[in-house]
Amino acid sequence: MRSISPLAIKLGAFAALSCNELNVLDRLHQRRRTFVSGKDLLHQGQSRSNAYVLAKGWAVSYKLLADGSRQIVNIKVPGDIMGMRSNSLRVSDLGIEPVTDIEVSEVLALDLLEDFRENPRLATAVQWAASRDNAMVVEHLVSIGRRDATRRVAHFFLELEARLRLVGLGTSSGYFCPLTQYILADALGLSAVHVNRCLRKLRQDGLVTFRGESVVFDDHDGLVEFAQFDPAYLDHTGPLLH
Amino acid sequence: MRSISPLAIKLGAFAALSCNELNVLDRLHQRRRTFVSGKDLLHQGQSRSNAYVLAKGWAVSYKLLADGSRQIVNIKVPGDIMGMRSNSLRVSDLGIEPVTDIEVSEVLALDLLEDFRENPRLATAVQWAASRDNAMVVEHLVSIGRRDATRRVAHFFLELEARLRLVGLGTSSGYFCPLTQYILADALGLSAVHVNRCLRKLRQDGLVTFRGESVVFDDHDGLVEFAQFDPAYLDHTGPLLH
DNA sequence: CGCAACGTTGAAAATCGTCAATCGACGTGG
DNA sequence: CCACGTCGATTGACGATTTTCAACGTTGCG
Numbered sequence: 001m002r003s004i005s006p007l008a009i010k011l012g013a014f015a016a017l018s019c020n021e022l023n024v025l026d027r028l029h030q031r032r033r034t035f036v037s038g039k040d041l042l043h044q045g046q047s048r049s050n051a052y053v054l055a056k057g058w059a060v061s062y063k064l065l066a067d068g069s070r071q072i073v074n075i076k077v078p079g080d081i082m083g084m085r086s087n088s089l090r091v092s093d094l095g096i097e098p099v100t101d102i103e104v105s106e107v108l109a110l111d112l113l114e115d116f117r118e119n120p121r122l123a124t125a126v127q128w129a130a131s132r133d134n135a136m137v138v139e140h141l142v143s144i145g146r147r148d149a150t151r152r153v154a155h156f157f158l159e160l161e162a163r164l165r166l167v168g169l170g171t172s173s174g175y176f177c178p179l180t181q182y183i184l185a186d187a188l189g190l191s192a193v194h195v196n197r198c199l200r201k202l203r204q205d206g207l208v209t210f211r212g213e214s215v216v217f218d219d220h221d222g223l224v225e226f227a228q229f230d231p232a233y234l235d236h237t238g239p240l241l242h
Numbered sequence: 243m244r245s246i247s248p249l250a251i252k253l254g255a256f257a258a259l260s261c262n263e264l265n266v267l268d269r270l271h272q273r274r275r276t277f278v279s280g281k282d283l284l285h286q287g288q289s290r291s292n293a294y295v296l297a298k299g300w301a302v303s304y305k306l307l308a309d310g311s312r313q314i315v316n317i318k319v320p321g322d323i324m325g326m327r328s329n330s331l332r333v334s335d336l337g338i339e340p341v342t343d344i345e346v347s348e349v350l351a352l353d354l355l356e357d358f359r360e361n362p363r364l365a366t367a368v369q370w371a372a373s374r375d376n377a378m379v380v381e382h383l384v385s386i387g388r389r390d391a392t393r394r395v396a397h398f399f400l401e402l403e404a405r406l407r408l409v410g411l412g413t414s415s416g417y418f419c420p421l422t423q424y425i426l427a428d429a430l431g432l433s434a435v436h437v438n439r440c441l442r443k444l445r446q447d448g449l450v451t452f453r454g455e456s457v458v459f460d461d462h463d464g465l466v467e468f469a470q471f472d473p474a475y476l477d478h479t480g481p482l483l484h
Numbered sequence: 485c486g487c488a489a490c491g492t493t494g495a496a497a498a499t500c501g502t503c504a505a506t507c508g509a510c511g512t513g514g
Numbered sequence: 515c516c517a518c519g520t521c522g523a524t525t526g527a528c529g530a531t532t533t534t535c536a537a538c539g540t541t542g543c544g
Contacts, residue, residue, distance in 0.1 A: 045474070063384050066470040071384040093377065093475050134376065135335065141383040142305050142313040145431030149532070180490065189387030191533055196492060211491095228308040232287070233335050391500070422522060433501050438524060453523095 005029055006079030006167040007053050011125040013166055021122050024115050028053060029105040035098045042083050044095040050108045051084035057102030058178055061094045062186065072187035073137060075160065075179070079167040081129065084109075100178045135233040144189040147227075150198040152188050154227035157208055157215055162234050174216040247271055248321030248409040249295050253367040255408055263364050266357050270295060271347040277340050284325050286337040292350045293326035299344030300420055303336045304428065314429035315379060317402065317421070321409040323371065326351075342420045377475040378405075386431045389469075392440040394430050396469035399450055399457055404476050416458040 004012075008025045011017060017025070032055070035041050041052070044064055059076040073094060076082050082096055082104070116123035136159065143152050160177065164170030181199070185192040202208045207223040209216045217223060246254075250267045253259060259267070274297070277283050283294070286306055301318040315336060318324050324338055324346070358365035378401065385394050402419065406412030423441070427434040444450045449465040451458045459465060 063380070065384070065388055066472075069388045071387040073380055073383060094380070134379075137376075137379055137383060138305070138315055138336070141315060141379060141386065142307070144383065145313040145386045146307055146311045181492095182490075192490090193492085193534080194532055197532095200492085230308075423524095424522075434522090435502080435524085436500055439500090442524085 005053075005055060006077075006169075007055075007081070009167050010079040010129065011122070014128045015121055015125045017122075017125070021119055024119055024122060028107055028111075028115075029055065031106040032103060033106055034101065034103050037098050037100050037102075040095055040097050041102075041104075042094070042096040045093060046095075050106060051112070052082045052104040052106055054078050054080045054082055055103045055105055057098060057100040059096055059098045059102055060183065060187070061096050063094055070186045071189065072183065073140070074133070075187065077160070077163055077167065078169065080133075081107075081126070084112075084130075099180075099183060132234065139233050149188070149190055149194055150201055151227050152190070153184065153195065153198045154202060154207065154223055155229055156184070156188060157210070157217075158224060158227055158229040158231075159234070160215070161217070162231055172217065172220050174214060176213060177210065177215045178213050247295075247297060248319075248411075249297075249323070251409050252321040252371065253364070256370045257363055257367045259364075259367070263361055266361055266364060270349055270354075270357075271297065273348040274345060275348055276343065276345050279340050279342050279344075282337055282339050283344075283346075284336070284338040287335060288337075292348060293354070294324045294346040294348055296320050296322045296324055297345045297347055299340060299342040301338055301340045301344055302425065302429070303338050305336055312428045313431065314425065315382070316375070317429065319402070319405055319409065320411065322375075323349075323368070326372075341422075341425060374476065381475050391430070391432050391436055392443055393469050394432070395426065395437065395440045396444060396449065396465055397471055398426070398430060399452070399459075400466060400469055400471040400473075401476070402457070403459075404473055414459065414462050416456060418455060419452065419457045420455050 004022075005025065007028075008017065008022055011025070033052075037057075041059065044062075054076050056078055058078075059082065060072045061074040061076065061082065062070050062072045064070050076096070084107075116126070139159070143155050147155060161170050161172070161175060164175045165172075169175060179187075181195045182192045184190075185195045188195065190198075199210050202223075203210075203218075205226075206218050207226060209218055223229075246264075247267065249270075250259065250264055253267070275294075279299075283301065286304075296318050298320055300320075301324065302314045303316040303318065303324065304312050304314045306312050318338070326349075358368070381401070385397050389397060403412050403414070403417060406417045407414075411417060421429075423437045424434045426432075427437045430437065432440075441452050444465075445452075445460075447468075448460045449468060451460055465471075
């Protein structure tokens with residue numbers, strides 16, 4: 001009886017994993033730790049060479065500016081790898097804060113490298129995930145740079161949907177979403193007040209309703225069209241491995 | 243008599259390269275090609291598995307939106323690697339356009355992998371460069387999300403300075419910069435008109451002057467302070483290899 | 485109960501974009 | 515050589531978007 005971790009589900013979408021590979025992933029989940037909401041798991045500028053796999057709960061990676069404002073770079077949902085600079089070992093310049101109580105598996109960088117040497121297919125799958133994360137940061141940049149506030153919010157909800165579906169935590173009708181409007185604001189480069197107004201507009205236009213920690217798509221097709229959401233950047237089906 | 247390529251200079255800043263490693267880099271520069279300004283080198287959505295090393299001239303990588311607007315993700319200067327998805331082989335979702343006539347070295351992905359297998363230190367150095375590129379995209383996101391227009395422009399010039407100095411193309415007093423104000427606008431998420439206003443303000447405040455394809459720092463310290471420029475994200479001195 | 489955090493709304497102000505016009509530099513065809 | 519068109523830079527006026535400030539409601543929790 002195996003309980004499949006979100007990471008295993010996610011990587012399984014990229015490559016059909018063997019029993020042995022699943023076991024290796026399971027072993028990663030041994031050093032289990034929990035962190036409480038709001039208390040930083042990693043501070044900006046802190047030097048760390050081990051990573052965490054988010055098993056339960058949500059977190060954000062962010063950067064603080066000298067004037068006190070905050071820009072959230074990434075929302076982390078179950079199955080995501082946190083705190084690993086994709087390839088080389090170097091100082092993390094991002095802070096990571098849980099937005100709910102979270103459960104993570106701590107992964108020592110050296111262990112990971114060893115596992116990868118023995119399971120190159122696993123290494124490829126993890127690189128695929130990292131490459132996908134990268135594409136998301138780029139799309140995030142595009143969104144902030146060239147979409148108006150309301151479309152930005154709409155696009156954000158659609159991207160999250162795609163990510164959550166991949167780990168079985170969402171459907172095309174909606175998902176659980178423990179983010180506050182302040183967090184949305186810091187992620188989207190807006191003020192919390194304006195995020196509120198955008199949410200109202202999207203609700204009144206019958207597109208999405210975000211209320212009480214849940215996102216409900218009232219008109220999914222309409223929302224996709226409104227936000228000009230093109231999931232191509234997420235669909236790195238790549239060289240499917242069997 | 244060896245003419246050192248910008249890429250070799252850049253990687254040399256990370257790891258002291260052996261003669262053999264320099265030779266491998268030289269071999270990369272054999273398949274030399276040129277592209278003219280304005281004609282895309284890579285179209286958005288085009289599938290390619292080989293990369294280019296920019297040897298001379300400038301380019302931009304960008305993403306086009308359905309409404310016709312453009313967001314530039316990255317400015318590419320000599321020594322930069324273009325069109326390589328850092329790790330896995332997948333469809334490029336970014337277009338690349340030369341902003342001047344450029345000279346590049348085409349690198350076949352397979353050749354590169356072979357070289358890396360034989361020269362792990364080179365592989366590490368290239369990964370370092372990729373990681374640095376990544377950090378730049380993140381900082382770019384932060385800039386667009388949380389800095390006002392004028393600071394954004396100022397920060398942009400300072401980042402470019404650091405990048406150009408690394409390949410010997412700039413000093414703390416200024417550098418050659420063939421970008422138009424329209425390109426700056428597409429990179430910074432602004433309109434060209436507003437970029438013009440920001441440039442005037444920076445000039446009148448005695449901080450930087452951008453005119454006639456050249457950036458001149460009138461008050462470098464003042465500009466750093468104004469833009470809240472912290473080059474930490476560029477200083478991945480990492481595990482220096484000897 | 486009272487506090488704290490989040491959500492909601494309105495009004496005013498700042499920032500930034502759009503439109504329109506002008507100017508100079510440059511290259512091309514006549 | 516000159517006329518012309520194009521591209522980029524520049525500026526002003528106006529308008530749209532977004533922020534800020536302020537106030538109030540709601541909810542959950544010690």
